[in-house]
Amino acid sequence: MKKFIALLLALVMAFGLVACGGGSTPAPSNSPAPSSSQPGTEPSTQLGTDGPALSADGRYPAETVKIGFVNYDPTAEQWLKLEEYFDYLSKYYNIEIMASEALNTAEGELDFIDACAAAGCDAVYGYYNVSNEQALLKCAEKGMYYFGQGANPAISGNDEMMSNPYYLGSFYVGNADYQYGYGCIEMLVEAGCHKIVGVSGGKNFGVQLFIDRWEGAMKAIDDYKAKGYDIELVYEVPGFPGTDGSFESGQTTALSMEGVDGIFSTLTALMWIQPMQEAGKFGQIKVAAAGETMSDAAIGMFGAGFYVGTATEIIDCFGSAIPVILNAVTGHADVVRPNGKAAMVNCGWWKVTNVEQAGFYSSIQGGDNGWAITAEDIRSLLADFNPDVTQEDFSALYSATTMDEILARHH
Numbered sequence: 001m002k003k004f005i006a007l008l009l010a011l012v013m014a015f016g017l018v019a020c021g022g023g024s025t026p027a028p029s030n031s032p033a034p035s036s037s038q039p040g041t042e043p044s045t046q047l048g049t050d051g052p053a054l055s056a057d058g059r060y061p062a063e064t065v066k067i068g069f070v071n072y073d074p075t076a077e078q079w080l081k082l083e084e085y086f087d088y089l090s091k092y093y094n095i096e097i098m099a100s101e102a103l104n105t106a107e108g109e110l111d112f113i114d115a116c117a118a119a120g121c122d123a124v125y126g127y128y129n130v131s132n133e134q135a136l137l138k139c140a141e142k143g144m145y146y147f148g149q150g151a152n153p154a155i156s157g158n159d160e161m162m163s164n165p166y167y168l169g170s171f172y173v174g175n176a177d178y179q180y181g182y183g184c185i186e187m188l189v190e191a192g193c194h195k196i197v198g199v200s201g202g203k204n205f206g207v208q209l210f211i212d213r214w215e216g217a218m219k220a221i222d223d224y225k226a227k228g229y230d231i232e233l234v235y236e237v238p239g240f241p242g243t244d245g246s247f248e249s250g251q252t253t254a255l256s257m258e259g260v261d262g263i264f265s266t267l268t269a270l271m272w273i274q275p276m277q278e279a280g281k282f283g284q285i286k287v288a289a290a291g292e293t294m295s296d297a298a299i300g301m302f303g304a305g306f307y308v309g310t311a312t313e314i315i316d317c318f319g320s321a322i323p324v325i326l327n328a329v330t331g332h333a334d335v336v337r338p339n340g341k342a343a344m345v346n347c348g349w350w351k352v353t354n355v356e357q358a359g360f361y362s363s364i365q366g367g368d369n370g371w372a373i374t375a376e377d378i379r380s381l382l383a384d385f386n387p388d389v390t391q392e393d394f395s396a397l398y399s400a401t402t403m404d405e406i407l408a409r410h411h
Helices: 002-015 077-089 106-118 133-141 159-163 176-190 208-226 246-256 270-279 296-303 321-329 355-363 375-379 391-398 403-410
Strands: 060-069 093-099 123-125 145-147 170-172 195-201 232-238 262-265 286-292 307-312 344-346 350-352 365-367
Touching: 060 106, 060 321, 077 093, 077 286, 077 365, 077 375, 093 321, 106 133, 123 133, 123 321, 133 145, 145 321, 176 208, 176 262, 176 286, 176 307, 195 208, 208 232, 208 286, 232 246, 246 270, 270 296, 296 307, 296 355, 307 355, 344 391, 350 355, 355 365
Parallel strands: 060 093, 060 123, 123 145, 170 344, 195 232, 195 262, 262 286, 286 307
Antiparallel strands: 307 350
16 A cells, blocks of 8 residues: 555646545453543543553553454555554553454454454454354354444344344444445546446455445436436446455456546545556546545545545544443443343444545544544543443444534544
8 A cells, every 4th residue: 555655646746636527251340430531631541540450551451452353455545544543542442453364255254263262352343244143153152252244234133143242233324335335426427427437345245335335336326327317337346456366357457448437436446546547547537435544545636636535434433343342341241232232333424525625534533633533532431431331422422523523522
């Protein structure tokens, strides 16, 4: 991804601003009094003697909480930004993340979960899932909690799985993945695009979020056709870069097709920058991506006329796993599993259509303004600091993600 950033800097200079065109569950611990830290400040790493037991370096909890992380692409911009967020949180919370290499088979996923158990992990974060409920069942067999897959009907739509004491739920954005896909086609139409290449990611592997994004986009295409707008899907590029070479060959084919003027991607589209440049198509083909991360690279590509819009997932929402898992491991699973069932943390998302919006949202994703959900915000969700916390408080925080709500919380 570093070469993309270097490349985009040169592209921005060349193109300028281009307008859009044409084990067993841990035993509960006692809940001490809340911390005395003031709202709006980062929590001190030295909390004194009034709070819960801390590690030797002043982080909560006293014992390290190790979390396995199921990944599909360790080079993806979203994972790199999430890793940065985890690093930030680890300054205040005693967590260790054990991330997988690229996983795209059920066998590989389940083998990784076995490796997590052998390494002493307390929980596994199903950021990616190929094996459906088998991942959760494997974690339960090994005595580890499982978080994630709120949009996966094999898990979140299965009452038996929701009742499994090792399932901690997930964050959830309603039917946002479907809306991500639909909205991306809207943005391409607004940019005057007609012949669309679709990048389907894990759709053909049965991964629900990619299925939903794809279906949303296809519905939008059908709706625009019904209104008389000339639009068609001319080619599909499935899978992920860096696997078996089929993604890269699909890119070559797509960029050689006559008349292609738009790309809809179910994942970040930054891997298209260099191939477009090499094919002489940069600036000619407009791109809208679902699930893009507001990074320096993405901002640059808005300015260079590559992106006309993104449906942007909020990195901090992926980080909702941390307070959920910390509560469970420290004996407060009832907070995140009210009535004995896993619950979903309702989260917001951002629709970004210009470089100014991209710049602001990037500034609260580890930029000059920190993060949308800070370590102090997370402390308010931990029962050892706030004995009155409820699962509803999680959704209240993680859904308050508009510009005004974020600024009001931190200023």
